[in-house]
Amino acid sequence: MSLILENIAKHVSLTTKEEELFLSKTSVHHYKAKSILLHAGEVCKYSYFVNSGILRSFNINDNIVEHVLHFACEGWWIGDMYSLLSQKPGNLFIEVLEDAELVLLSKENQEHLYFEIPKLERFFRILTENSLITHQGRLMDNLSLPAEERFEKFCKKYPSLIQNISQKNIASYIGVTPEFFSKIKSRLIRK
Template sequence: MKPDLLLEAISKHVKLTNDEEKLVVSLLKEKKIKKKQYLLQEKEIQKYGFFVISGCLRSYSIDKNGIEHILQFAPSGWWIGDMSSLKDEKPSVMYIDAVSDSEILLLSNNDQNYLYEAVPKMERFFRLLAESAFKTCQCRLIENLSLPAKERYESFCRRYPTLIQSLPKKHIASYIGVTPEFLSKITG
């Protein structure tokens, strides 16, 4: 089990005792996934939150014309999931797959709820994550509605500086809402 990165992320927000850390680790499952392997597909119910140890995941939807719209990338140290599916046990409206071979930790919704009771500091940790994700989502929505494509690309570069060289251009184009051809034009 490789929980160190997660425990480090938690420690940036809350201080856990050794026993609390052991409890958190005991509830995690480790999984290795190959590039392009799905963790979640549309209409499935998400059972686990995914924390990336290494590699990169992405979440996306596919419109009626078969066009992918990437919502999020999750490099090492990030969480990813369909919150509506996970928390409300509703069929997902998105896909989550691996952009590259990845190692992840899984935390079930039931175990997360158990942690809220057993280690109240974990409820604070996840609340802070949710607030941060909501702020990021709002910023991205405003950018997509009001910024030209070149500025959306620059914002992407700031948000995901470690991924800019490793991601396929078509994924970056999908994330900022342009075609790969147009991305090539604006990036020179």
């Protein structure tokens, strides 16, 4: 069974025929590291499921500072949810950090699948709810926790990412400069 079908099976059960229909509406693509899948200002047309590799979504503010919003590694989904759902231009970039194999599901095919396999609407609702819970928790952490604690939570929550993502990207994700992040790491190592 493919990884994406295992991901779906965590929340809903599909028949063999439904699995085949689902897979027929997706496409698998390979991307090299540093590929940009989506630029700010574009309409997001796909949800991306990661079979292998690592991606990030980020935006760039007026001072040309990058702010990482999400990472996605094997078995995770990523996209610009605002743009995908509204079909309006978004403000996120999606970049491949490590060579990746991705399953692409277009917005159009996703809507078709909701009609053909109503269980998938429940599946994507669960994903959206889980994403909302995660983002709300992260927002609360960013508002209330010192940077060191945010980094410690990141390490506990995403231990597999620590070795594969640059310090610059981790610093951006927890909301500090790379220089301040180096100081945090030094303090933690001395403890």
